[in-house]
Amino acid sequence: xxxxxxxxxxxxxxxxxxxxxxxxxxxxxxxxxxxxxxxxxxxxxxxxxxxxxxxxxxxxxxxxxxxxxxxxxxxxxxxxxxxxxxxxxxxxxxxxxxxxxxxxxxxxxxxxx
Amino acid sequence: xxxxxxxxxxxxxxxxxxxxxxxxxxxxxxxxxxxxxxxxxxxxxxxxxxxxxxxxxxxxxxxxxxxxxxxxxxxxxxxxxxxxxxxxxxxxxxxxxxxxxxxxxxxxxxxxxxxxxx
Numbered sequence: 111x112x113x114x115x116x117x118x119x120x121x122x123x124x125x126x127x128x129x130x131x132x133x134x135x136x137x138x139x140x141x142x143x144x145x146x147x148x149x150x151x152x153x154x155x156x157x158x159x160x161x162x163x164x165x166x167x168x169x170x171x172x173x174x175x176x177x178x179x180x181x182x183x184x185x186x187x188x189x190x191x192x193x194x195x196x197x198x199x200x201x202x203x204x205x206x207x208x209x210x211x212x213x214x215x216x217x218x219x220x221x222x223x
Numbered sequence: 224x225x226x227x228x229x230x231x232x233x234x235x236x237x238x239x240x241x242x243x244x245x246x247x248x249x250x251x252x253x254x255x256x257x258x259x260x261x262x263x264x265x266x267x268x269x270x271x272x273x274x275x276x277x278x279x280x281x282x283x284x285x286x287x288x289x290x291x292x293x294x295x296x297x298x299x300x301x302x303x304x305x306x307x308x309x310x311x312x313x314x315x316x317x318x319x320x321x322x323x324x325x326x327x328x329x330x331x332x333x334x335x336x337x338x339x340x341x
Contacts, residue, residue, distance in 0.1 A: 210269065
């Protein structure tokens, strides 16, 4: 049972344009969400997070939007750069303090120069 | 800051041998460490959660006698794959959390260990 889903396995975007990566979840108890970036044969790198009390969090070129009613979150990268090419995982956790993350299956982003 | 290292980065072993993987938090004290496994083109699967000085909590379906976890100090956790078999070949990743009590603390991931069992 995949509680966190990333339905697009891959995405190609032109440099300078916006990249939108989507993530859906099924567990209404999730109250904290994160996005990680991963290069091949490396561990994931934290990008940005959002608590369920917010619907938007912005950090430089990265913005995460949360729609609790739709159980959907998205990561916007603008402008996209070739160095952004990687696999992006969304993750969710339930309850403060448990720190247990459930990861999605990842979306491979390719930014074309 | 918040650097997590893993050693070795890659290991090849014969079937039946045991392999130990180390995970260290280099610039912070990690009260909680996590071990994940990633299959090709798949998500990261949480194997177990370990807190310093106590027994690890294993996820459903993960054999605790197969995957021994020790979290002996606030900066080191080890995963030992005992009597490894080819199906244990995978990418193993650890993460660490400071757990200062604030909501939604970030986990910092190590670079991963590629295990190949022949």
